[in-house]
Amino acid sequence: MTWCIAIFTTAADAAAIVGDLDEERLSIAARDGERAARRWYRRQVLATIGQLAVSPLRESPRLFLLLGLLGVAVMWLLFWGIDWLAGQLVVRVQVYRYVPATLFWSATSLVPLLVVATTISLVMGRRAMAGILTVVGALAVWVAVLDPLLLMSRLPDSRLPGVPEYMAQTIPIFLFHALLLIATTVVGVAMRQRCTRDGTTDGLALAKD
Amino acid sequence: MADYLGEFEHLVLLALLRLGDDAYGVTVRQEISHRTGRDVSVGAIYATLSRLEAKGFVRSRLGAPTAERGGRAKRHFRVTARGIAVVERTHHALRRMAEGLTLKGSPA
Numbered sequence: 001m002t003w004c005i006a007i008f009t010t011a012a013d014a015a016a017i018v019g020d021l022d023e024e025r026l027s028i029a030a031r032d033g034e035r036a037a038r039r040w041y042r043r044q045v046l047a048t049i050g051q052l053a054v055s056p057l058r059e060s061p062r063l064f065l066l067l068g069l070l071g072v073a074v075m076w077l078l079f080w081g082i083d084w085l086a087g088q089l090v091v092r093v094q095v096y097r098y099v100p101a102t103l104f105w106s107a108t109s110l111v112p113l114l115v116v117a118t119t120i121s122l123v124m125g126r127r128a129m130a131g132i133l134t135v136v137g138a139l140a141v142w143v144a145v146l147d148p149l150l151l152m153s154r155l156p157d158s159r160l161p162g163v164p165e166y167m168a169q170t171i172p173i174f175l176f177h178a179l180l181l182i183a184t185t186v187v188g189v190a191m192r193q194r195c196t197r198d199g200t201t202d203g204l205a206l207a208k209d
Numbered sequence: 210m211a212d213y214l215g216e217f218e219h220l221v222l223l224a225l226l227r228l229g230d231d232a233y234g235v236t237v238r239q240e241i242s243h244r245t246g247r248d249v250s251v252g253a254i255y256a257t258l259s260r261l262e263a264k265g266f267v268r269s270r271l272g273a274p275t276a277e278r279g280g281r282a283k284r285h286f287r288v289t290a291r292g293i294a295v296v297e298r299t300h301h302a303l304r305r306m307a308e309g310l311t312l313k314g315s316p317a
Contacts, residue, residue: 012271012284013255019274019281020234020251026277048252055256126259 005045007186008052009126011193017048056130067131068138071116075139078112110180117181121188132185136178143174212264214299220245221257222266222296225288233272233283258286266292 006014021044029037057064086108089095095104117132124131147170152160161169214222224240225232238254241247261267272283288296 009255009259013259015281016234016271016284017251017255019278019283020238022279022281023235023275023277024238024251044250044252047250048255051250051252051256055253055260059260 003190005049005052006193007189008049008129013126021045021048053130053133056127057134064130064134067120068134071120071131071135072138072142075112075116075135078115079109082108082111113177113180114184117184118188121185122192128185128189132181136181139174139177139181143170212295212298213302214295217249217253217257218261218266219296219299221254221261222288222292225267225286226293226296230285230287232286237286261292262286264291265289266295 003014005017008014009017021041024044025037025041028040086095086105090104116135120131120135121128148166151166220241221237224237224244228236228240234251234254237258238249238251241249241254258267258269262269266289267286268289269284269286272285274280274282
């Protein structure tokens with residue numbers, strides 16, 4: 001439980017929050033019974049995760065809007081840059097002798113996602129999850145609105161895919177990319193928290209993100 | 210521009226002032242719930258306390274771990290001088306805004 005809450009805040013805050021929840025759960029169990037305490041606990045955990053995920057967005061909406069746009073723009077630029085480099089590698093080193101072409105191109109297409117998610121998890125501190133969820137939201141807007149508009153401007157009507165066909169192609173890829181972004185951020189946040197001591201603002205001022 | 214408090218920030222700071230040295234997540238939540246009838250989540254309290262701490266209105270320290278909390282420490286909060294000043298400023302602004310107003314339909 002601490003781990004689940006910790007990815008949305010600092011490790012020290014997560015421990016204090018889970019301690020508070022445990023303490024109140026015990027008193028509710030003594031007063032109203034174990035079943036009521038379990039129900040209260042589940043509701044509190046969900047509400048707490050929701051609050052911790054959303055509060056950074058509410059505090060600085062412009063920052064997160066910018067982050068969403070920047071995240072997608074950086075991924076797009078990295079995608080084209082890495083695509084060009086990978087093309088050069090294929091021509092000069094003949095990579096296909098060592099790695100199957102499908103694996104090679106799939107791996108290169110994932111690098112921009114890994115770079116963006118890792119950067120956000122290391123730079124944004126306790127707001128990393130809110131940051132990556134914003135980027136996923138911006139990516140959803142790209143897939144749902146901008147990408148179809150680009151396709152319509154580039155392809156003749158006869159070659160345009162139908163809506164069900166487009167959705168069948170893009171939704172699984174989008175979901176995979178969204179999961180990869182979130183999973184990479186979770187791993188990055190967990191690693192950062194292992195390396196950084198979270199602290200309080202009294203006495204020794206330790207790393208407080 | 211001078212700082213003012215949002216409504217929930219105001220409630221949380223008042224709860225901290227009422228609770229004094231005993232202010233931590235559980236007591237702050239219970240104090241707000243008891244006095245206002247609002248059922249707030251622990252997450253909402255901590256998100257607000259984090260924000261207030263970042264603004265310098267609140268300081269925190271970790272207490273000793275206890276068994277009923279699964280060996281986890283309490284995070285105690287207290288209001289700083291800046292926090293007290295902003296509460297006073299917000300109260301003053303609210304008093305000035307409410308001065309001379311008679312609210313129709315309000316209970317006698």
